[in-house]
Amino acid sequence: MYLSSLNNEKVKAWEKLLQKKYRDKENLFIVEDDHLVNEALKTNCVKEIITIIDQEYDVPTYIVTKEIMRKISSQVTIPNIIAICYKKEFHNLEGNIIILDDIQDPGNLGTILRSAVAFNFPNIILSNNSVDIYNPKVIRASEGMIFHLNILRCDIKEFLNNLNEDYVKVTTSVKNGTNIKDIKAKKYAIVLGNEGAGVKDEISALCPKKVYINMQNNCESLNVGVAGSILMYEVYNE
Amino acid sequence: MYLSSLNNEKVKAWEKLLQKKYRDKENLFIVEDDHLVNEALKTNCVKEIITIIDQEYDVPTYIVTKEIMRKISSQVTIPNIIAICYKKEFHNLEGNIIILDDIQDPGNLGTILRSAVAFNFPNIILSNNSVDIYNPKVIRASEGMIFHLNILRCDIKEFLNNLNEDYVKVTTSVKNGTNIKDIKAKKYAIVLGNEGAGVKDEISALCPKKVYINMQNNCESLNVGVAGSILMYEVYNE
Numbered sequence: 114m115y116l117s118s119l120n121n122e123k124v125k126a127w128e129k130l131l132q133k134k135y136r137d138k139e140n141l142f143i144v145e146d147d148h149l150v151n152e153a154l155k156t157n158c159v160k161e162i163i164t165i166i167d168q169e170y171d172v173p174t175y176i177v178t179k180e181i182m183r184k185i186s187s188q189v190t191i192p193n194i195i196a197i198c199y200k201k202e203f204h205n206l207e208g209n210i211i212i213l214d215d216i217q218d219p220g221n222l223g224t225i226l227r228s229a230v231a232f233n234f235p236n237i238i239l240s241n242n243s244v245d246i247y248n249p250k251v252i253r254a255s256e257g258m259i260f261h262l263n264i265l266r267c268d269i270k271e272f273l274n275n276l277n278e279d280y281v282k283v284t285t286s287v288k289n290g291t292n293i294k295d296i297k298a299k300k301y302a303i304v305l306g307n308e309g310a311g312v313k314d315e316i317s318a319l320c321p322k323k324v325y326i327n328m329q330n331n332c333e334s335l336n337v338g339v340a341g342s343i344l345m346y347e348v349y350n351e
Numbered sequence: 352m353y354l355s356s357l358n359n360e361k362v363k364a365w366e367k368l369l370q371k372k373y374r375d376k377e378n379l380f381i382v383e384d385d386h387l388v389n390e391a392l393k394t395n396c397v398k399e400i401i402t403i404i405d406q407e408y409d410v411p412t413y414i415v416t417k418e419i420m421r422k423i424s425s426q427v428t429i430p431n432i433i434a435i436c437y438k439k440e441f442h443n444l445e446g447n448i449i450i451l452d453d454i455q456d457p458g459n460l461g462t463i464l465r466s467a468v469a470f471n472f473p474n475i476i477l478s479n480n481s482v483d484i485y486n487p488k489v490i491r492a493s494e495g496m497i498f499h500l501n502i503l504r505c506d507i508k509e510f511l512n513n514l515n516e517d518y519v520k521v522t523t524s525v526k527n528g529t530n531i532k533d534i535k536a537k538k539y540a541i542v543l544g545n546e547g548a549g550v551k552d553e554i555s556a557l558c559p560k561k562v563y564i565n566m567q568n569n570c571e572s573l574n575v576g577v578a579g580s581i582l583m584y585e586v587y588n589e
C-alpha cells in the first residue's frame with residue numbers, strides 16, 4: 114500500500130511509537146535499517162513494514178515518502194526501512210539471568226543485551242526506572258540481539274525475593290567479595306547497577322554472593338557494560 | 352580573574368577547543384565537571400581553570416558568567432568548572448599496547464581507555480582516522496582514566512612495522528585463531544577494529560596472532576569496547 118500524506122492516521126500512530134508511553138500502551142516498538150529489520154523478520158515479531166523502496170514483504174508493507182519516513186524515524190539520516198514489531202511476552206525462566214538496577218544509558222544497555230546472547234544469559238530483568246529496552250538507541254546498540262532475549266520490566270526487589278532458590282544471586286562489590294573466577298554455580302542471577310550510583314543497598318542486600326573483577330587499584334571501576342560482560346564471560350567459560 | 356564579556360579573546364580561544372583542529376593546533380583540550388577536573392589536577396596537566404563559582408585554584412583561575420560557560424562547554428547542562436589541559440607528550444613504550452584501527456564511537460573509546468588502565472595496558476595508539484581521543488565525550492566516558500595513559504595518534508601500519516619484536520601482535524578473528532585464554536606472551540600489542548568494518552585486512556596481515564573470545568554461535572560479535580576489555584582482562588589475569 115502506498116502512503117503519501119503526513120496526516121494519515123497510520124503515520125500518526127507510527128510516530129507515537131517514538132515515545133515510551135505509546136510503546137507500552139500498544140505493546141509495539143520500531144526497528145530501523147535493513148540489518149535490524151532482517152533480524153526482526155527472522156524471529157516472526159514483525160507486524161508491518163514501512164519502506165521508501167518499492168518492495169513487498171511477507172507482512173503488510175507500506176511504501177511511503179521520505180517525508181513520512183523522516184517523521185517516524187528516530188534517526189537523523191533516515192533509514193530505507195522500518196519494521197513495527199510486537200513485544201514478545203515474557204515466558205518462564207530458563208537459564209541464567211541478568212538483572213538491571215536502574216541502568217540509564219541506551220548504549221550500555223544495548224551492549225549488555227549483545228553480550229547476554231553471546232554468553233548465554235537469555236533472561237533480562239529491568240527495574241522500573243531503567244531506560245526503556247525498546248528505545249530505538251538500545252535496539253541499535255544491541256545489534257538485533259534483543260530479539261533473542263526473554264525480557265521483563267518489573268519491581269526487581271520483588272523479583273529477587275520470589276526467585277527460585279536454584280539461582281545464586283550475585284552482585285559486584287569493590288571492597289570485598291570473591292573473585293568471579295572462583296565462583297561455581299549451576300544457575301546465576303547477576304545484578305548490575307546504575308552507571309553513577311551502582312547497585313542500590315536494598316538490592317545488594319538481597320544478593321548473598323558478592324564478586325569482584327581483578328584489576329589495577331588506580332582504576333575505580335569499569336564501564337557497567339564491560340563489567341557485566343566480563344562477569345557473563347567468566348560464567349560462560351568457567 | 353573575573354570575565355564577563357563573551358567577546359573576550361580568552362573566551363574565543365577556549366570556545367575553539369570544542370573543535371579538533373584547534374585542539375591539535377594548541378595542544379590543549381577541555382575537561383568538564385568537578386570529578387574529571389579533580390582527576391586532571393592530580394596529574395599536573397592543567398593550564399587554567401574556568402569556573403562559575405568564586406573559588407581559586409593553584410593554577411590561573413577565571414571566574415566567569417554562566418553565559419560564558421555555556422559558550423565554551425560541550426554539554427547541554429553546563430558544568431560548574433572546566434579545566435584547560437595540556438596534552439601529554441608521548442613517551443617511550445613500556446608495557447602492553449592497545450592499537451585502535453579507526454574506532455569511531457566516543458563512548459566505545461572512553462570505555463576502552465578505562466579498561467586499559469584497569470588491566471594495565473598503559474599505551475594507546477590510535478589510527479589517524481579514529482575519533483579524537485581529546486573529544487569531550489571521550490574524556491567523559493573515560494572517567495578521567497585518559498590522564499593515566501601514554502597516547503599516540505599515527506599511521507598504525509607504520510607503527511606495527513616498526514614495533515620491537517618483543518611484542519606479540521594480536522588481533523581478533525571470528526573464523527579461526529586461538530582462544531585468548533590459550534595465549535601466553537610477555538608483551539602484547541592488541542589491535543581492535545572499527546565498529547562496523549573491523550580490523551582492516553592490511554592491518555590484520557601485520558598481526559601474526561589471531562585470537563577469538565569463546566561465545567555462542569548465534570551472536571556474531573561483541574561490542575568493540577567489550578571485546579577489547581575481555582582481551583585485556585584475560586592478559587592481565589593469565
